[in-house]
Amino acid sequence: MNVLLQNIGVLRDLLDLSLVAVIITSLSRLLKEGMALRILATLCVLLAGHLLARLLSLQAVRLLIDTFLASSVLVLAVIFQTDIRRAFAALTRTRAEKDVEMSDVIDELVFAVAGLAQKRIGALIVIERGIPVDNYLAVGTDIDAKVTSELISSIFLPYSPIHDGAVIIQRGKLTKAGCFLPLTQNLEVSKSxxxxxxxxxxxxxxxxxxxxxxxxxxxxxxxxxxxxxxDVLEPPALGKMLRRLIEPRWLK
Incomplete structure (x- = not known):
């Protein structure tokens, strides 16, 4: 019986060392061939191998797999460093573009509103945030243009055919004009x-x-x-209020 157990132990050690050699050879081939995507699949196999080695008490295999898994984050960071850099650069660029776009739109809005208020020209401007407003609009003319103070001012001039409706701004663009909005039914709203x-x-x-x-x-x-x-008394206060109300939603 002792001889049998010794033979089983020898066979297990041989299997242990053989698997270690196979793992090292396979990983070396993958790295040499530059098959970065297949390494992700290999990591999954290593996880399964870790469980199997633990079950069969293959100490050398388990030690090797644990070493690879412990350093896998660093290995992946090195392999995919170019892709990671590109992703961070794209994220930073997109966020910066949104920030600049938001600031430009608010500046145009404040300038247009200040001019209209000075001339006592009525205006109604809707800035969409989280909830879409399309289902609550009636009539309206599709425009889909960049937000500029000149465009907004021209829409609300008394001789414009769409000056009575509302202008809609969605995702940083002026999308509609001349829209009718639902009137409040709240009896507490002043009749004046x-x-x-x-x-x-x-x-x-x-x-x-x-x-x-x-x-x-x-x-x-x-x-x-x-x-x-x-009520907003001065254009600078309007700009400050719009940045507080719009910026957190705009960048999502």
């Missing part, structure tokens, strides 16, 4: 407010959009969010 303000409050009660209103009668600027109206 005009149609533009009631439309702004009505939409803001349904979605999380930011709505800018310029009063045709007084030239006063208001921002409506969540059904609540906030």
């Amino acid at each position: 407010l005009g149609t533009r303000h009631r439309a702004a409050i009505g939409l803001a009660e349904l979605v999380d959009a930011v709505v800018i209103v310029v009063s045709e009668e007084t030239g006063a600027i208001s921002v409506v969010v969540g059904g609540k109206k906030t």
Whole structure:
């Protein structure tokens, strides 16, 4: 019986050493051939081999596999360093582009609103955030253009055929104009407010959009969010408020 157990132990040691040789040879071939993608599959095989070696008490194989697994993160980082650099560069570039785009759009909005308020030209501007506003719009003209103060100002000029409706800004672009919004049904809203303000409050009660209103009668600027109206006295305050309300959502 002792002889049999010794023979089994010898065979197990031989199997252990043979598997170690096979693993080293296979991994060397993969690295030499530059088959980086197959290394990912190999790591899965190593995990399975670790469990099997543990079950069969193959100590040398287990030690070798544990060593490879412990250093796998570093190995993958070296192999895919070019792809990792590209991914980080693309992420940084995209985020920077969004940041610049957001800042430019807000600057154009503030400039346009300030000009309209000074001339007492009524305006209604909707800035979409997390919840789409399309289902709550009526009529409207598709535009799909870059947001500029000149374009916004020209849309709300009294002789423009779409000056009575709202301008919609989605994903940093002016997508629609001349849109009619749902009027608020809240009885607590002051009856002194005009149609533009009631439309702004009505939409803001349904979605999380930011709505800018310029009063045709007084030239006063208001921002409506969540059904609540906030009067803004100066354009710089409007810019500061828009950056606070829009920037966190814009970059998602």
